[in-house]
Structures are given as structure tokens and as C-alpha cells.
Amino acid sequence: MQNRTTARMRSACAGAIVALALATFHAEAGEPVTVYASPDCGCCAAWARHVEDAGFDVTVEHLAMAELQGKKRTAGIPPHQASCHTALVGGYAIEGHVPAAEIAKLLDERPQAVGLTVPGMPADAPGMGTGREPYDVLLLRPDGSTEIFASYPK
Numbered sequence: 001m002q003n004r005t006t007a008r009m010r011s012a013c014a015g016a017i018v019a020l021a022l023a024t025f026h027a028e029a030g031e032p033v034t035v036y037a038s039p040d041c042g043c044c045a046a047w048a049r050h051v052e053d054a055g056f057d058v059t060v061e062h063l064a065m066a067e068l069q070g071k072k073r074t075a076g077i078p079p080h081q082a083s084c085h086t087a088l089v090g091g092y093a094i095e096g097h098v099p100a101a102e103i104a105k106l107l108d109e110r111p112q113a114v115g116l117t118v119p120g121m122p123a124d125a126p127g128m129g130t131g132r133e134p135y136d137v138l139l140l141r142p143d144g145s146t147e148i149f150a151s152y153p154k
Helices: 002-029 042-053 065-075 100-109
Strands: 032-037 057-062 086-089 092-096 115-118 135-140 146-152
Touching: 032 042, 032 065, 042 057, 042 100, 065 086, 065 092, 092 100, 100 115, 100 146
Parallel strands: 032 057, 092 115
Antiparallel strands: 032 086, 086 092, 115 135, 135 146
């Protein structure tokens, strides 16, 4: 009996810690995010929900493919770093399925950068579902160079 009670208490404490961490993250996130995506892309909508669930104020603008490619160019995303959608937040471009936690970290640290990118569409990235495909979140510098900002799974 005592073991079950102890296990329930540990579980409740762990849940409270997670809830507190999420509440803190939500409070810091609150930045407006504009997502540019194709109206036919379900994973773009799922990623936008992921970012919104993290506390960001998300607006989605659906664009034709040519317009979307133009947004990517204007935002400074090179074709080899592209994914299916582009977002703008706090003066940065976010390309592809970047986890919301990394966007918050970017906004907190404010490095000299174009933004973050997850090139392609890794199966494990937010909005893509589940899979076992490791991927990197890249910091895209103004000179076009990149460096690893985060690696998943962590």
C-alpha cells in the first residue's frame, strides 16, 4: 500500500513540475508567429498547432507555391535549407518543422542569424508524426553558413 501511495505521490510531483515548466515556457513564448504555407499541406497545419500549443500567437497565411518560394527567398532561406513552410517571428525566419522550444531559445538568446531551419521533412519533427529519424535544427547565419543549434532526439 505504501509503495502505491509513494508512486502516486511521485507521479503527481512529476506532473506538477512538468506543468510548472510548461507554464513558464508559455509565459515566455507569447510572440506573434506568421506561418506561410500551402493550403493543402496537413503537416504545416500540424506544426502551426504545435507552435500555438506552446504559447505563441500563430497566424497562418496560405500561399500559392510560387508565392511561398518568394517568401522563402525574401526571408533569406536558401533552397538547400528549405522545407514545406516558412514562419517569421521576432525578426527571424523559421524554416520547416523546428520545435517550439528551439524557437523560444532563439528568441531568448537573440544570436546574429537569419533564423532556424530543419531542412526537408524529418519523420520525428513536430507536425510530422512519429518516427525514428534523428535530425538537427540548424542556425542559419547571414553569410549562409549554418551550425547545429539543437539535435533530436535529445
